[in-house]
Amino acid sequence: MEQRNLTLLMDLYELTMANGFFKEAPDKVGYFDLYFRKVPDEGGLVIYAGLTQVIKYLRELKFTDSDIKYLKTLGIFAPSFLEYLSVFDFKCDVWSVKEGTPVFPNEPLITVRGPLIQTQLLETMLLNIINHESLIATKARRICMVAKGRPVMEFGSRRAQGADAATFGARAAVIGGCIGTANVLSAKLFGLTPLGTMAHSWIQSFESEEAAFEAWYRIYPNNCLLLVDTYDVLSSGVPHAIEIFKKLKAKGINDHIGIRIDSGDITFLTKAAREMLDRAGFANATITVSNALDEDVIQNVLEEGAAIDSFGVGEKLITASSDPVLSGVYKLVATQVEGKITPKIKLSNTIEKTTIPGFKKLYRLYDSKGKAVGDLMGLFDEVKLNDGHVYNSDPNKTQQKKKISNFKLEPLRKKIFENGKLIYHEPTTNEVKDFSKTMIRALPESCLRLKNPDLYDVFWTKTLKNMRTDMIEKYSEMNS
Numbered sequence: 001m002e003q004r005n006l007t008l009l010m011d012l013y014e015l016t017m018a019n020g021f022f023k024e025a026p027d028k029v030g031y032f033d034l035y036f037r038k039v040p041d042e043g044g045l046v047i048y049a050g051l052t053q054v055i056k057y058l059r060e061l062k063f064t065d066s067d068i069k070y071l072k073t074l075g076i077f078a079p080s081f082l083e084y085l086s087v088f089d090f091k092c093d094v095w096s097v098k099e100g101t102p103v104f105p106n107e108p109l110i111t112v113r114g115p116l117i118q119t120q121l122l123e124t125m126l127l128n129i130i131n132h133e134s135l136i137a138t139k140a141r142r143i144c145m146v147a148k149g150r151p152v153m154e155f156g157s158r159r160a161q162g163a164d165a166a167t168f169g170a171r172a173a174v175i176g177g178c179i180g181t182a183n184v185l186s187a188k189l190f191g192l193t194p195l196g197t198m199a200h201s202w203i204q205s206f207e208s209e210e211a212a213f214e215a216w217y218r219i220y221p222n223n224c225l226l227l228v229d230t231y232d233v234l235s236s237g238v239p240h241a242i243e244i245f246k247k248l249k250a251k252g253i254n255d256h257i258g259i260r261i262d263s264g265d266i267t268f269l270t271k272a273a274r275e276m277l278d279r280a281g282f283a284n285a286t287i288t289v290s291n292a293l294d295e296d297v298i299q300n301v302l303e304e305g306a307a308i309d310s311f312g313v314g315e316k317l318i319t320a321s322s323d324p325v326l327s328g329v330y331k332l333v334a335t336q337v338e339g340k341i342t343p344k345i346k347l348s349n350t351i352e353k354t355t356i357p358g359f360k361k362l363y364r365l366y367d368s369k370g371k372a373v374g375d376l377m378g379l380f381d382e383v384k385l386n387d388g389h390v391y392n393s394d395p396n397k398t399q400q401k402k403k404i405s406n407f408k409l410e411p412l413r414k415k416i417f418e419n420g421k422l423i424y425h426e427p428t429t430n431e432v433k434d435f436s437k438t439m440i441r442a443l444p445e446s447c448l449r450l451k452n453p454d455l456y457d458v459f460w461t462k463t464l465k466n467m468r469t470d471m472i473e474k475y476s477e478m479n480s
Contacts, residue, residue, distance in 0.1 A: 007063055008070070010124040015077065021116040022081045029336035030116040031359050033108040034126055037352055040138060040323035044453030045443070047141050047436055048109055049172045050133035051099040051416075052426060057125055059422060063088050084117070092118055094417040097362070099427070100137075100175055100436030101412060102443060104458050106393055107375060108333075108360055111413070114420075116335070123330040132165065133172040135326040139317055140176025141440070142450060146299040151310040153195045154181040155290055156318025169318045175433050182312075190429040195312075197223065197260070203230040209237065213244045221253055225288065228259045228273070238273050242280045249281075258286030258309070266291060267306040274307035288312060294322065295450060331355045345471045347479075356393075357471055358464065361385075365407040365459075372442045373407065374457035378464055385409060390459035402459065 021028070039046055063071075063085040071077055071085070092114030103109060110126065112119045144152045154173040160166035170186035180193030187194035198216060206212040209231060217224050224244065228237025241259050248257060259277075261269055266289050277285045289301075290312030298311060315321065333355060334343050343357035359380040365373050377393070378385050392400050416424040427435070446454035460468075 005060075005062075005064055005067070006057065006125065007061055008067055009128070010121060014121050014123055015071070017120050018117045019077050019081045021120065022084060023078065025116055027337070028116050029113060030119040030332055031334035031336070031341070032112045032119050032123070032330055033333045033356070033360070034110040034112075034130060034328060034330045035106055035108050036131075036134075036326055036328040037105055038327045039105065040135060040320065040326060041142065042452075043138065043142060044447035044449065044456060045102040045104060045138070046134050046326065047137035047176050048097050048101045048103045048130075048134055049099055049137035049175045049432075050129040050168075051096055052171075052429075052432075053129045053133065053168060054096070054110070054126055055416065055422060055424070055426060057129065058090060058092075058094070058122075058417060061088065061090050088118075090118065090417075090420040091115060092122075092417060092420060093415065095413045096416045097412050098414060098435065100432040101439055102436070103412075104375060104456050106356060107362055107377065107458060108356075108413075111333075111359070113336075113359070127328050127330055129168075131326040131328040133168055133175075134328070135320045135324070136169045136172035136318065137176035137436075138326075139320040139322075140173040140178050141436075142295045143293075143298065143311075143313055143317060144177030145448065146295045146302070146450060147311055148302065150308065151179045152177065153288075153310065153312045154178045154183070154314075154317060155196070155312040156314040157181075157183045159315035160318045166318065171429055173317055174429055175436055177433070177437070178313075178317075192429060197225045198227050200227060200230045200262075203227065209240050210243070213240050217244045217248060221248060221251070223256050224248060224253075225256075225258045225260055225286070227262065229261050229263045229269075233261060233264060233269050234272050234276070238276050241285075242277065242282065245280070245282050245285060254284065257282065257284070258288060260288040260290060260312070262290050264291070266297075266301045266308070267304040270301075270307040271305065286310060290314065292316065299450070333357050334359050343467060343471065345468070345475060347472065347475055354468075354472065356460075356464070357468055360464070362412045363409045364412055365404065366410060366442070367407060370442060371444065373444075374404075374459055375412070376404075376409065376459045376461065378461035379467070382461055382463055385461060389462055391462065391465040393458045393460055394455055402457075404459070 068082055068086050092112050095111045097109045154170050157166035160169055166183055167186045170181035170183040171190045174192050180195040182196040184194050203209055203212040213226055226241045228241055245257050270287050286309040287307055288310045289308050293311055293313045294316035332344050334341050341359055345357040346355040348354045360377050361380050363376045365376055367373050390402055390404055447456040
């Protein structure tokens with residue numbers, strides 16, 4: 001997207017708190033973790049996406065004269081605070097998991113360290129970006145997984161909830177496994193493959209289906225994918241497509257031909273169409289379907305024996321309609337004054353909503369065969385992490401304590417910004433997609449299942465667990 005000023009895309013309380021920090025704690029440093037609590041669709045993992053947009057947002061963060069003028073009209077901010085905002089200079093450190101990484105509940109995907117005045121202001125936009133793109137990338141992974149290697153194309157822009165949702169959602173869908181998108185703007189911005197041929201309006205605009213197909217093949221002889229369900233798939237669309245393919249074959253063109261079906265009984269129609277195409281000598285002609293698909297529909301029709309070579313998936317992917325919210329949160333986990341870090345905790349009646357305090361590190365544990373066996377969270381200043389007892393973060397796990405040894409530890413996070421300056425080399429979207437595939441292959445197959453996946457183990461060090469337990473007891477007693 002072209003540069004836009006999105007600085008005021010934040011909840012008002014970010015500004016009222018920052019105004020308060022400016023008055024009461026101008027030198028206090030805050031540490032915030034961004035994480036999510038629950039995997040959508042009762043799945044096993046989330047694909048982390050959106051870091052590229054986070055970087056762009058942070059690099060362009062500034063308050064314009066128009067912003068300051070508007071904030072003055074609210075009458076609730078100190079003039080000195082507005083002056084600070086008018087010359088805002090981002091000075092935070094940011095750590096992040098690499099984009100495309102499969103991640104799990106309660107893991108710190110992003111940590112921001114900096115003046116509380118600044119770190120608080122980032123909450124709304126960081127969550128807006130990461131919650132959306134990670135949700136769509138995760139949905140795309142589920143859909144691509146059940147396609148069993150068949151290409152999946154992102155076709156959802158017209159049903160997306162706005163231009164940004166369409167454009168950035170298409171990028172996220174490619175990170176999740178789609179081969180490309182129908183969204184031309186997204187393809188341009190992110191180096192994606194643009195895909196698509198014709199709609200029903202092309203065929204309707206001609207006197208006959210035959211005439212529409214004839215015109216198309218004259219214009220695009222080397223990319224002849226014909227939409228065959230405008231009138232009747234089996235008695236009209238497929239027979240007319242076969243006639244066009246014969247003409248192409250007579251000219252020595254026998255590649256990049258196929259049909260698309262956008263309505264009707266997918267299993268029945270694709271089986272019948274496949275038989276007709278094969279009988280006519282066009283076994284190489286592909287069949288694409290694009291009718292309100294999601295992972296459940298795709299899995300069902302393939303189990304029924306549908307003859308499908310590729311899928312175009314739209315509204316149920318771009319809106320993640322089956323579970324359209326990722327439960328990401330941005331929580332204060334520590335403060336720092338004169339170099340001393342003090343962990344902070346937020347209590348709740350439900351253990352899942354009680355935060356994990358402290359400035360933390362995050363690792364993935366690999367066995368001797370390169371398979372991931374769990375993740376490990378520890379405090380940032382812990383040294384010995386690869387041998388000893390660890391504790392499962394899931395309170396429902398029956399085996400809370402485990403001895404680990406002889407595992408390779410790989411850090412999952414990298415420093416992205418240092419004192420407000422970008423120090424990270426951004427990969428392309430397709431590089432992120434390839435990285436994601438590699439990381440997924442290393443995970444246990446049991447946590448990749450569409451239904452009833454095993455819970456992937458996320459462990460805490462003993463030091464982190466004991467600190468959290470002590471803080472829960474301390475603050476519970478103070479407020480009882």
